[in-house]
Amino acid sequence: MDGGSTIAITSDSDIIVARELGRRVGRELDFSLTDLTIIATVISELARNIIIFAKHGDMIIETIRHGKKVGIVITAVDKGPGIPDIFLAMQDGYSTGKGLGLGLPGVRRLMDEFEIFSETGKGTRVSVKKWLM
Amino acid sequence: MEVPILKQSDYLIATIQAALTDEDLLKLHYALVEQVGKHRSRGVIIDVTALDIMDSFATRTLRSLVHMVKLRGADTVICGIQPEVAFTMVQLGLTLEGISTALDLEEGLALLTTSNNKKRKI
Numbered sequence: 001m002d003g004g005s006t007i008a009i010t011s012d013s014d015i016i017v018a019r020e021l022g023r024r025v026g027r028e029l030d031f032s033l034t035d036l037t038i039i040a041t042v043i044s045e046l047a048r049n050i051i052i053f054a055k056h057g058d059m060i061i062e063t064i065r066h067g068k069k070v071g072i073v074i075t076a077v078d079k080g081p082g083i084p085d086i087f088l089a090m091q092d093g094y095s096t097g098k099g100l101g102l103g104l105p106g107v108r109r110l111m112d113e114f115e116i117f118s119e120t121g122k123g124t125r126v127s128v129k130k131w132l133m
Numbered sequence: 134m135e136v137p138i139l140k141q142s143d144y145l146i147a148t149i150q151a152a153l154t155d156e157d158l159l160k161l162h163y164a165l166v167e168q169v170g171k172h173r174s175r176g177v178i179i180d181v182t183a184l185d186i187m188d189s190f191a192t193r194t195l196r197s198l199v200h201m202v203k204l205r206g207a208d209t210v211i212c213g214i215q216p217e218v219a220f221t222m223v224q225l226g227l228t229l230e231g232i233s234t235a236l237d238l239e240e241g242l243a244l245l246t247t248s249n250n251k252k253r254k255i
Protein backbone atom coordinates (compact mmCIF):
# COMPACT_ATOMS: atom_id res chain seq x y z
CA MET A 1 0.00 0.00 0.00
CA ASP A 2 1.27 3.51 -0.71
CA GLY A 3 1.25 6.29 1.86
CA GLY A 4 -2.15 7.45 0.65
CA SER A 5 -3.86 10.71 1.49
CA THR A 6 -5.83 11.67 4.55
CA ILE A 7 -8.60 14.22 4.47
CA ALA A 8 -10.01 15.64 7.67
CA ILE A 9 -13.79 15.57 7.58
CA THR A 10 -15.29 18.35 9.63
CA SER A 11 -17.98 19.87 7.41
CA ASP A 12 -20.14 18.90 4.44
CA SER A 13 -17.82 20.62 1.97
CA ASP A 14 -15.03 18.22 3.03
CA ILE A 15 -17.22 15.42 1.68
CA ILE A 16 -16.84 16.88 -1.81
CA VAL A 17 -13.07 17.30 -1.40
CA ALA A 18 -12.75 13.64 -0.37
CA ARG A 19 -14.94 12.53 -3.26
CA GLU A 20 -12.81 14.42 -5.77
CA LEU A 21 -9.61 12.96 -4.37
CA GLY A 22 -11.07 9.45 -4.58
CA ARG A 23 -12.00 10.05 -8.21
CA ARG A 24 -8.51 11.33 -9.00
CA VAL A 25 -6.80 8.33 -7.40
CA GLY A 26 -9.23 5.97 -9.13
CA ARG A 27 -8.69 7.63 -12.49
CA GLU A 28 -4.91 7.28 -12.15
CA LEU A 29 -5.44 3.56 -11.62
CA ASP A 30 -7.60 3.46 -14.76
CA PHE A 31 -10.91 2.53 -13.14
CA SER A 32 -13.95 2.72 -15.44
CA LEU A 33 -16.41 5.62 -15.25
CA THR A 34 -18.90 3.37 -13.46
CA ASP A 35 -16.28 2.35 -10.88
CA LEU A 36 -15.25 5.99 -10.39
CA THR A 37 -18.89 6.84 -9.71
CA ILE A 38 -19.09 3.96 -7.24
CA ILE A 39 -15.88 5.12 -5.50
CA ALA A 40 -17.16 8.71 -5.20
CA THR A 41 -20.54 7.54 -3.91
CA VAL A 42 -18.97 5.26 -1.30
CA ILE A 43 -16.75 8.11 -0.05
CA SER A 44 -19.83 10.33 0.15
CA GLU A 45 -21.77 7.82 2.25
CA LEU A 46 -18.91 7.08 4.67
CA ALA A 47 -17.88 10.73 5.05
CA ARG A 48 -21.46 11.79 5.67
CA ASN A 49 -21.83 9.14 8.40
CA ILE A 50 -18.78 10.72 10.06
CA ILE A 51 -20.34 14.21 9.93
CA ILE A 52 -23.76 13.09 11.11
CA PHE A 53 -22.88 10.54 13.78
CA ALA A 54 -19.35 11.42 14.90
CA LYS A 55 -19.12 15.16 13.95
CA HIS A 56 -15.56 14.78 12.67
CA GLY A 57 -13.03 12.20 11.57
CA ASP A 58 -10.75 11.24 8.68
CA MET A 59 -11.05 9.69 5.25
CA ILE A 60 -7.95 7.85 4.06
CA ILE A 61 -7.55 7.00 0.39
CA GLU A 62 -4.80 4.62 -0.69
CA THR A 63 -3.86 2.46 -3.62
CA ILE A 64 -3.06 -1.17 -3.01
CA ARG A 65 -1.03 -3.72 -4.99
CA HIS A 66 -1.28 -7.44 -4.47
CA GLY A 67 0.80 -9.37 -6.97
CA LYS A 68 -0.65 -8.29 -10.28
CA LYS A 69 -3.82 -6.94 -8.71
CA VAL A 70 -4.27 -3.21 -8.19
CA GLY A 71 -7.00 -1.55 -6.20
CA ILE A 72 -8.18 1.34 -4.09
CA VAL A 73 -8.70 1.31 -0.34
CA ILE A 74 -11.04 3.78 1.29
CA THR A 75 -11.03 4.04 5.07
CA ALA A 76 -13.26 6.18 7.28
CA VAL A 77 -12.18 6.62 10.90
CA ASP A 78 -13.71 8.59 13.71
CA LYS A 79 -13.63 8.81 17.48
CA GLY A 80 -17.39 9.25 17.72
CA PRO A 81 -19.98 7.32 19.74
CA GLY A 82 -19.44 4.01 17.93
CA ILE A 83 -22.13 1.61 16.74
CA PRO A 84 -23.67 -0.51 19.51
CA ASP A 85 -25.10 -3.16 17.17
CA ILE A 86 -23.19 -3.56 13.90
CA PHE A 87 -25.46 -6.35 12.69
CA LEU A 88 -28.46 -4.00 12.91
CA ALA A 89 -26.55 -1.10 11.36
CA MET A 90 -25.78 -3.28 8.34
CA GLN A 91 -29.46 -3.98 7.64
CA ASP A 92 -31.14 -2.16 4.76
CA GLY A 93 -33.44 0.49 6.16
CA TYR A 94 -31.97 0.65 9.68
CA SER A 95 -31.18 4.21 10.75
CA THR A 96 -30.91 5.82 14.15
CA GLY A 97 -31.02 9.20 12.40
CA LYS A 98 -33.29 10.59 9.72
CA GLY A 99 -31.58 8.60 6.98
CA LEU A 100 -32.84 5.87 4.69
CA GLY A 101 -30.49 3.44 6.41
CA LEU A 102 -28.94 2.45 3.11
CA GLY A 103 -25.45 3.92 3.43
CA LEU A 104 -23.54 1.07 5.10
CA PRO A 105 -25.32 -1.90 3.47
CA GLY A 106 -25.17 -0.09 0.12
CA VAL A 107 -21.43 0.53 0.46
CA ARG A 108 -20.94 -3.16 1.19
CA ARG A 109 -22.82 -4.06 -2.01
CA LEU A 110 -20.84 -1.57 -4.10
CA MET A 111 -17.35 -2.65 -3.03
CA ASP A 112 -15.36 -5.89 -3.29
CA GLU A 113 -14.23 -6.01 0.34
CA PHE A 114 -15.80 -4.47 3.41
CA GLU A 115 -14.60 -4.32 7.03
CA ILE A 116 -16.12 -2.50 9.96
CA PHE A 117 -14.86 -2.14 13.52
CA SER A 118 -16.70 -0.14 16.10
CA GLU A 119 -16.60 0.20 19.83
CA THR A 120 -19.21 2.07 21.82
CA GLY A 121 -17.77 5.28 23.19
CA LYS A 122 -14.52 4.89 21.23
CA GLY A 123 -15.27 5.23 17.58
CA THR A 124 -15.78 3.56 14.24
CA ARG A 125 -13.54 2.44 11.40
CA VAL A 126 -14.90 1.31 8.06
CA SER A 127 -12.43 0.13 5.43
CA VAL A 128 -13.44 -0.93 1.93
CA LYS A 129 -11.58 -2.08 -1.18
CA LYS A 130 -12.25 -2.16 -4.86
CA TRP A 131 -9.98 -4.14 -7.18
CA LEU A 132 -9.31 -3.16 -10.74
CA MET A 133 -10.52 -6.15 -12.78
CA MET B 134 -22.44 26.70 -5.34
CA GLU B 135 -26.03 27.85 -5.61
CA VAL B 136 -28.36 26.39 -8.18
CA PRO B 137 -29.94 28.91 -10.56
CA ILE B 138 -33.72 28.64 -10.89
CA LEU B 139 -35.17 29.81 -14.19
CA LYS B 140 -38.82 30.69 -14.65
CA GLN B 141 -40.24 29.70 -18.01
CA SER B 142 -43.99 30.36 -18.37
CA ASP B 143 -45.73 27.98 -15.97
CA TYR B 144 -42.59 26.10 -15.07
CA LEU B 145 -39.49 26.43 -12.94
CA ILE B 146 -36.26 24.92 -14.19
CA ALA B 147 -33.40 24.28 -11.79
CA THR B 148 -30.16 23.23 -13.42
CA ILE B 149 -27.56 21.77 -11.13
CA GLN B 150 -24.18 22.79 -12.53
CA ALA B 151 -21.61 21.15 -10.29
CA ALA B 152 -21.27 18.93 -7.24
CA LEU B 153 -23.45 20.30 -4.45
CA THR B 154 -22.78 20.40 -0.75
CA ASP B 155 -25.57 19.18 1.49
CA GLU B 156 -26.25 22.79 2.38
CA ASP B 157 -26.60 23.80 -1.30
CA LEU B 158 -29.05 20.99 -1.84
CA LEU B 159 -31.15 22.02 1.15
CA LYS B 160 -31.13 25.62 -0.11
CA LEU B 161 -32.40 24.46 -3.48
CA HIS B 162 -35.13 22.52 -1.69
CA TYR B 163 -36.37 25.59 0.20
CA ALA B 164 -35.99 27.93 -2.76
CA LEU B 165 -38.05 25.74 -5.08
CA VAL B 166 -40.85 25.15 -2.60
CA GLU B 167 -41.02 28.90 -2.00
CA GLN B 168 -40.91 29.91 -5.67
CA VAL B 169 -43.57 27.41 -6.71
CA GLY B 170 -45.94 29.29 -4.42
CA LYS B 171 -44.74 32.72 -5.43
CA HIS B 172 -45.04 32.16 -9.19
CA ARG B 173 -47.96 29.73 -8.97
CA SER B 174 -45.93 27.32 -11.08
CA ARG B 175 -47.53 24.16 -12.40
CA GLY B 176 -44.35 22.22 -12.81
CA VAL B 177 -40.72 21.98 -11.76
CA ILE B 178 -37.84 20.44 -13.63
CA ILE B 179 -34.62 19.57 -11.86
CA ASP B 180 -31.82 18.93 -14.32
CA VAL B 181 -29.19 16.72 -12.66
CA THR B 182 -27.11 16.04 -15.79
CA ALA B 183 -24.02 17.59 -14.15
CA LEU B 184 -24.43 15.65 -10.91
CA ASP B 185 -21.64 13.06 -10.73
CA ILE B 186 -23.22 11.03 -7.94
CA MET B 187 -26.56 10.60 -6.22
CA ASP B 188 -26.12 9.31 -2.70
CA SER B 189 -28.63 8.55 0.03
CA PHE B 190 -28.72 12.16 1.24
CA ALA B 191 -29.32 13.59 -2.24
CA THR B 192 -32.02 11.01 -2.95
CA ARG B 193 -33.78 11.67 0.34
CA THR B 194 -33.64 15.43 -0.18
CA LEU B 195 -34.97 15.21 -3.75
CA ARG B 196 -37.78 12.90 -2.67
CA SER B 197 -38.84 15.28 0.07
CA LEU B 198 -38.61 18.22 -2.36
CA VAL B 199 -40.89 16.48 -4.85
CA HIS B 200 -43.45 15.71 -2.15
CA MET B 201 -43.50 19.28 -0.86
CA VAL B 202 -43.78 20.74 -4.36
CA LYS B 203 -46.69 18.35 -4.92
CA LEU B 204 -48.40 19.67 -1.78
CA ARG B 205 -48.01 23.14 -3.29
CA GLY B 206 -49.86 21.93 -6.36
CA ALA B 207 -47.07 21.37 -8.88
CA ASP B 208 -45.44 18.33 -10.49
CA THR B 209 -41.71 17.69 -10.58
CA VAL B 210 -39.66 15.91 -13.21
CA ILE B 211 -36.04 14.97 -12.54
CA CYS B 212 -34.07 14.77 -15.74
CA GLY B 213 -30.58 13.85 -16.83
CA ILE B 214 -29.58 11.12 -14.38
CA GLN B 215 -26.40 9.72 -15.95
CA PRO B 216 -26.26 5.97 -16.66
CA GLU B 217 -23.41 5.26 -14.23
CA VAL B 218 -25.17 7.31 -11.55
CA ALA B 219 -28.38 5.31 -12.11
CA PHE B 220 -26.42 2.04 -11.93
CA THR B 221 -24.81 3.03 -8.61
CA MET B 222 -28.15 4.18 -7.15
CA VAL B 223 -29.75 0.83 -7.91
CA GLN B 224 -26.91 -1.07 -6.22
CA LEU B 225 -27.09 1.19 -3.20
CA GLY B 226 -30.80 0.45 -2.96
CA LEU B 227 -31.88 4.02 -3.71
CA THR B 228 -35.09 4.55 -5.64
CA LEU B 229 -37.05 7.53 -6.88
CA GLU B 230 -40.33 5.63 -6.70
CA GLY B 231 -43.36 7.64 -7.71
CA ILE B 232 -41.19 10.42 -9.11
CA SER B 233 -41.25 11.29 -12.81
CA THR B 234 -37.90 11.14 -14.55
CA ALA B 235 -36.86 12.07 -18.07
CA LEU B 236 -33.79 11.59 -20.21
CA ASP B 237 -33.17 15.29 -20.76
CA LEU B 238 -34.66 18.76 -20.35
CA GLU B 239 -36.67 18.58 -23.56
CA GLU B 240 -38.32 15.31 -22.63
CA GLY B 241 -38.91 16.64 -19.12
CA LEU B 242 -40.76 19.69 -20.45
CA ALA B 243 -42.82 17.49 -22.76
CA LEU B 244 -43.77 15.29 -19.83
CA LEU B 245 -44.94 18.25 -17.74
CA THR B 246 -46.91 19.73 -20.63
CA THR B 247 -48.77 16.50 -21.32
CA SER B 248 -49.65 15.96 -17.69
CA ASN B 249 -50.90 19.54 -17.37
CA ASN B 250 -53.02 19.31 -20.51
CA LYS B 251 -54.62 16.20 -19.11
CA LYS B 252 -55.41 18.02 -15.88
CA ARG B 253 -56.99 20.93 -17.72
CA LYS B 254 -59.32 18.63 -19.64
CA ILE B 255 -60.66 17.05 -16.44
Ligand SMILES: Nc1ncnc2c1ncn2[C@@H]1O[C@H](COP(=O)(O)OP(=O)(O)OP(=O)(O)O)[C@@H](O)[C@H]1O
Binds near residue numbers: 049054083098124189
Ligand atom coordinates in the same frame (compact mmCIF):
# COMPACT_ATOMS: atom_id res chain seq x y z
N1 LIG C 1 -19.45 6.64 11.92
C1 LIG C 1 -20.50 6.25 12.65
N2 LIG C 1 -20.52 6.47 14.00
C2 LIG C 1 -21.58 6.06 14.75
N3 LIG C 1 -22.68 5.46 14.24
C3 LIG C 1 -22.72 5.22 12.92
C4 LIG C 1 -21.64 5.60 12.05
N4 LIG C 1 -21.96 5.21 10.79
C5 LIG C 1 -23.16 4.63 10.86
N5 LIG C 1 -23.63 4.62 12.14
C6 LIG C 1 -24.89 4.01 12.64
O1 LIG C 1 -25.30 3.01 11.72
C7 LIG C 1 -26.61 3.31 11.21
C8 LIG C 1 -26.71 2.88 9.77
O2 LIG C 1 -25.85 3.67 8.95
P1 LIG C 1 -26.23 3.91 7.42
O3 LIG C 1 -25.21 4.77 6.79
O4 LIG C 1 -26.50 2.58 6.80
O5 LIG C 1 -27.64 4.66 7.52
P2 LIG C 1 -27.96 6.21 7.84
O6 LIG C 1 -26.71 7.01 7.78
O7 LIG C 1 -28.75 6.27 9.08
O8 LIG C 1 -28.90 6.58 6.60
P3 LIG C 1 -28.42 6.88 5.08
O9 LIG C 1 -26.98 6.48 4.99
O10 LIG C 1 -29.28 6.01 4.21
O11 LIG C 1 -28.64 8.33 4.87
C9 LIG C 1 -26.78 4.79 11.42
O12 LIG C 1 -28.13 5.17 11.51
C10 LIG C 1 -26.03 5.00 12.74
O13 LIG C 1 -26.81 4.63 13.85
Ligand SMILES: [Mg+2]
Binds near residue numbers: 045049099102104189
Ligand atom coordinates in the same frame (compact mmCIF):
# COMPACT_ATOMS: atom_id res chain seq x y z
MG1 LIG D 1 -25.34 6.85 6.20
